[in-house]
Amino acid sequence: MAFRLKLVPDVTHFNFFRWQWLTFGLSAAAMVASVLLVLIMGLNFGIDFKGGTSIRTESPTAFEVSDYREALTTLNYGDASITEVFDPSFGADRHVAMIRIGTSDETGSVTPEQLNQIEAALKQVDPEIRFASVESVGPKVSSELVMTAFYAVAAATLGIMAYIWLRFEWQFAIGAVVALIHDVLLTVGLFALFQMRFDLTTIAALLTTLGFSVNDTVVVFDRCRENLIKYKKMPLIDIMNLTCNETLSRTVMTAVTTGIALTAMLIFGGDVVREFVIAMLWGVVVGCYSTIYVAKNIVLWLGVKRDWTKKDPKDTASPFSGAEAP
Amino acid sequence: MLQIDRWKRILIVGLTLLGLAMAAPNLFYERVEQHNDAVKTIEQTGVETPELIAARDGWPNWLPNRLVNLGLDLRGGAHLLGEVQVEQVYKARMDSLWPEIRRAMSDQRETIGAVRRLPAPEGILKLEIENAGAIPQAVEIVRGYSNPVTSLTGAGQQSLAIQADGNQITVQLSDAEKTATDQRTVLQALEIIRRRVDEVGTREPTIMQEGQDRILIQVPGIGSAEELKGLIGTTAKLSFNSVVGPTRDPDQAVSVGQEILPSQDEPGLYYIVESNPVVSGEELTDAMPATDQNGLPAVDFRFNPSGARKFGEYTSANVGQPFAIVLDNEVVSAPTIRQAITGGSGQISGKMEYAQANRLAVQLRAGALPAELNFLEERTIGPELGQDSIDAGSLSTIIATAAVVAYMVASYGLFGVFASISVIINVILILSFMGMMGATLTMPGIAGIVLTVGTAVDANVIIYERIREELRRGKKVVRAISDGFNEAMSAIIDANVTSFIAAAVMFFLGSGPVKGFAVTLTIGLVTSVFTAIFLTRLMIVWWIELRKPKELIL
Numbered sequence: 001m002a003f004r005l006k007l008v009p010d011v012t013h014f015n016f017f018r019w020q021w022l023t024f025g026l027s028a029a030a031m032v033a034s035v036l037l038v039l040i041m042g043l044n045f046g047i048d049f050k051g052g053t054s055i056r057t058e059s060p061t062a063f064e065v066s067d068y069r070e071a072l073t074t075l076n077y078g079d080a081s082i083t084e085v086f087d088p089s090f091g092a093d094r095h096v097a098m099i100r101i102g103t104s105d106e107t108g109s110v111t112p113e114q115l116n117q118i119e120a121a122l123k124q125v126d127p128e129i130r131f132a133s134v135e136s137v138g139p140k141v142s143s144e145l146v147m148t149a150f151y152a153v154a155a156a157t158l159g160i161m162a163y164i165w166l167r168f169e170w171q172f173a174i175g176a177v178v179a180l181i182h183d184v185l186l187t188v189g190l191f192a193l194f195q196m197r198f199d200l201t202t203i204a205a206l207l208t209t210l211g212f213s214v215n216d217t218v219v220v221f222d223r224c225r226e227n228l229i230k231y232k233k234m235p236l237i238d239i240m241n242l243t244c245n246e247t248l249s250r251t252v253m254t255a256v257t258t259g260i261a262l263t264a265m266l267i268f269g270g271d272v273v274r275e276f277v278i279a280m281l282w283g284v285v286v287g288c289y290s291t292i293y294v295a296k297n298i299v300l301w302l303g304v305k306r307d308w309t310k311k312d313p314k315d316t317a318s319p320f321s322g323a324e325a326p
Numbered sequence: 327m328l329q330i331d332r333w334k335r336i337l338i339v340g341l342t343l344l345g346l347a348m349a350a351p352n353l354f355y356e357r358v359e360q361h362n363d364a365v366k367t368i369e370q371t372g373v374e375t376p377e378l379i380a381a382r383d384g385w386p387n388w389l390p391n392r393l394v395n396l397g398l399d400l401r402g403g404a405h406l407l408g409e410v411q412v413e414q415v416y417k418a419r420m421d422s423l424w425p426e427i428r429r430a431m432s433d434q435r436e437t438i439g440a441v442r443r444l445p446a447p448e449g450i451l452k453l454e455i456e457n458a459g460a461i462p463q464a465v466e467i468v469r470g471y472s473n474p475v476t477s478l479t480g481a482g483q484q485s486l487a488i489q490a491d492g493n494q495i496t497v498q499l500s501d502a503e504k505t506a507t508d509q510r511t512v513l514q515a516l517e518i519i520r521r522r523v524d525e526v527g528t529r530e531p532t533i534m535q536e537g538q539d540r541i542l543i544q545v546p547g548i549g550s551a552e553e554l555k556g557l558i559g560t561t562a563k564l565s566f567n568s569v570v571g572p573t574r575d576p577d578q579a580v581s582v583g584q585e586i587l588p589s590q591d592e593p594g595l596y597y598i599v600e601s602n603p604v605v606s607g608e609e610l611t612d613a614m615p616a617t618d619q620n621g622l623p624a625v626d627f628r629f630n631p632s633g634a635r636k637f638g639e640y641t642s643a644n645v646g647q648p649f650a651i652v653l654d655n656e657v658v659s660a661p662t663i664r665q666a667i668t669g670g671s672g673q674i675s676g677k678m679e680y681a682q683a684n685r686l687a688v689q690l691r692a693g694a695l696p697a698e699l700n701f702l703e704e705r706t707i708g709p710e711l712g713q714d715s716i717d718a719g720s721l722s723t724i725i726a727t728a729a730v731v732a733y734m735v736a737s738y739g740l741f742g743v744f745a746s747i748s749v750i751i752n753v754i755l756i757l758s759f760m761g762m763m764g765a766t767l768t769m770p771g772i773a774g775i776v777l778t779v780g781t782a783v784d785a786n787v788i789i790y791e792r793i794r795e796e797l798r799r800g801k802k803v804v805r806a807i808s809d810g811f812n813e814a815m816s817a818i819i820d821a822n823v824t825s826f827i828a829a830a831v832m833f834f835l836g837s838g839p840v841k842g843f844a845v846t847l848t849i850g851l852v853t854s855v856f857t858a859i860f861l862t863r864l865m866i867v868w869w870i871e872l873r874k875p876k877e878l879i880l
Contacts, residue, residue, distance in 0.1 A: 003736075131708065212825070260730055272718075
């Protein structure tokens with residue numbers, strides 16, 4: 001028999017609802033924690049959302065952040081944030097720093113003259129310094145971008161909800177959307193926790209995560225619908241468990257392939273897209289989890305109309321009836 | 327399900343081969359790019375230099391030559407988002423309306439009496455006439471300058487909003503006219519910016535309107551956003567005005583129709599000039615950098631016939647008087663007219679460097695911007711950073727693909743090989759599609775391709791898992807495969823439609839890199855459905871026909 005790598009056995013009988021209170025509680029706690037993290041620690045907004053100027057410097061010689069800071073302080077940019085960027089792909093002769101200067105006045109970004117002063121001052125500290133990129137965003141645009149980003153996430157969520165509603169039942173739509181909100185909150189929470197830069201590309205990552213997570217959810221729902229028709233008498237909770245076990249192999253396969261691809265990007269993709277990739281990788285993990293432990297639970301609680309010949313839709317399995325393996 | 331018509335097979339293979347061929351130029355990016363540039367230059371100039379011919383022959387003409395556009399973050403260049411100050415046009419319109427109204431009213435001086443302009447906010451013309459009783463006649467005169475608005479939304483409305491109060495009349499552009507003017511102004515600004523950028527001859531700039539009154543300018547290969555701003559940030563409004571006299575006091579009171587402008591060369595020196603120019607920059611036909619009699623940089627210009635006539639008449643009537651060459655509300659120089667200048671050409675000299683003279687000539691040739699631009703966003707990305715990103719992006723795409731292929735083959739054996747071939751073809755198809763559509767590849771876009779490598783196998787995974795199940799139920803090989811494809815279809819469709827919704831939202835609401843990412847993602851969805859469903863199935867069908875398998879280990 002030929003060798004086949006199988007991370008999941010052919011037939012499994014996991015009971016995904018045995019720990020449902022624990023898992024659901026964990027999810028709820030993580031969502032609350034994410035909201036609290038964002039409220040307490042705040043997000044490390046990039047210039048896209050906050051306005052200001054960001055300068056990426058590269059130099060073949062090592063530098064001290066304090067030297068840069070001193071150079072900027074003499075120009076009255078003491079509040080500038082200067083961070084050294086480390087990356088495994090950088091050789092020994094590549095030293096990168098990100099300098100961010102906030103908006104001070106109405107016009108927002110740093111004026112060309114100020115920029116020239118800054119560049120000259122840094123050149124004095126380190127004559128070999130190069131300015132790999134210089135970006136400025138005015139406050140007028142940045143506040144609009146925040147709104148657009150918010151609308152984008154909301155519109156994508158609503159669009160997905162509408163589609164699932166059309167294709168399935170409203171209970172599934174609610175389940176999928178709660179799972180999506182779960183994923184978005186947890187991803188934003190991660191950014192708050194580690195104070196990673198949150199900018200436009202993060203929103204793109206967030207939307208992709210939405211797509212991936214709902215993709216996963218839909219595949220499970222699709223199987224669930226099929227089983228609902230096939231096993232008319234089976235309690236809903238058992239159908240859910242059966243569905244999850246049947247699709248488990250696929251869920252793991254896809255999560256692993258996507259994980260492999262993104263990990264390659266994480267390691268070799270350079271520091272420019274690092275935060276972007278982290279957001280997506282985290283989204284894949286959270287998305288898989290939320291399909292199994294959030295979306296399904298919601299559908300189970302809401303109940304699904306089972307027998308289409310009867311008028312009373314309450315003829316569903318009691319939501320919390322015996323959590324036993326089928 | 328496993329019977330595929332001959333013509334369908336030809337179509338699938340044909341489309342795949344076409345896609346592969348269209349992606350081929352990207353392997354020889356630099357050479358094809360030089361070829362394309364050379365062809366374009368030869369077409370435009372008609373001159374064939376040996377270098378151009380060498381560049382052109384570097385890539386055969388009959389081969390596909392569409393390339394994937396590289397975004398600014400990959401190629402380096404400058405990005406600007408400017409807001410057109412449309413209100414400036416309102417002011418200009420009112421300022422030029424005033425002398426005409428004054429002239430018309432002075433013809434009816436007996437009834438209206440004296441008329442004067444009162445101070446008012448910019449863009450509003452406030453008049454006061456002597457005889458309050460003659461207000462109806464005065465309003466009638468002003469109304470004569472109002473036209474029906476020519477636009478779809480403002481049809482039937484007048485261009486001027488006129489209000490009379492006592493012996494005062496307030497005139498301004500009506501809302502419908504303002505909307506129509508805004509549109510015109512932005513379109514005009516777009517056109518002029520395009521001309522200026524084209525004159526400098528950079529490759530594939532993006533110049534487009536964003537929202538109501540904004541213009542997005544992306545120029546790859548340019549050194550910095552500052553450089554780009556220097557080129558398009560100034561209006562370059564040139565005019566020749568008669569000079570009333572010089573002054574040292576910038577706040578000195580002047581009569582209506584005159585204004586005080588600073589001298590460009592000498593700080594503290596101002597000129598009082600007539601606001602209405604003798605000739606304006608619109609009547610120039612040509613401008614080029616030159617040197618003046620002292621060997622300093624200057625700009626030569628030539629008027630069109632009507633400009634030349636006006637300038638000739640004015641100079642012959644005002645010999646011995648000074649006149650001002652005004653550029654963007656600064657007096658470049660104020661020479662004295664020694665004799666009538668009827669030849670229709672002249673020279674602007676002043677304190678400028680050669681690069682400035684060159685830029686001014688470009689700007690004068692391209693025309694003045696109708697209004698100033700306010701820059702809301704500016705980004706410069708160095709070319710080295712872009713190259714680093716390309717290298718990192720290609721390396722991670724290759725490694726990601728290799729790792730996914732290894733995992734798929736380990737999991738599904740021969741069928742994993744089929745899926746892997748599909749995935750690799752999928753990546754190539756994404757590139758060729760992007761080339762054909764003229765879409766732009768950005769760094770997040772590369773990340774999108776890498777993600778697609780991971781998710782594209784998903785459709786195959788769904789199918790294969792389904793086939794495994796059918797096999798476990800004891801179905802025959804062919805039957806199991808056929809059912810596996812059928813049953814998996816609805817899940818694949820639903821999963822891709824939901825991803826598509828997210829991508830579409832990104833495309834419509836996103837900007838810059840996010841938009842590029844959305845395009846890549848959408849193309850990836852389409853191609854991955856094609857490769858996963860059609861291509862993989864075709865490979866499996868071939869295998870079945872060739873081997874006629876009795877059993878399948880999956």
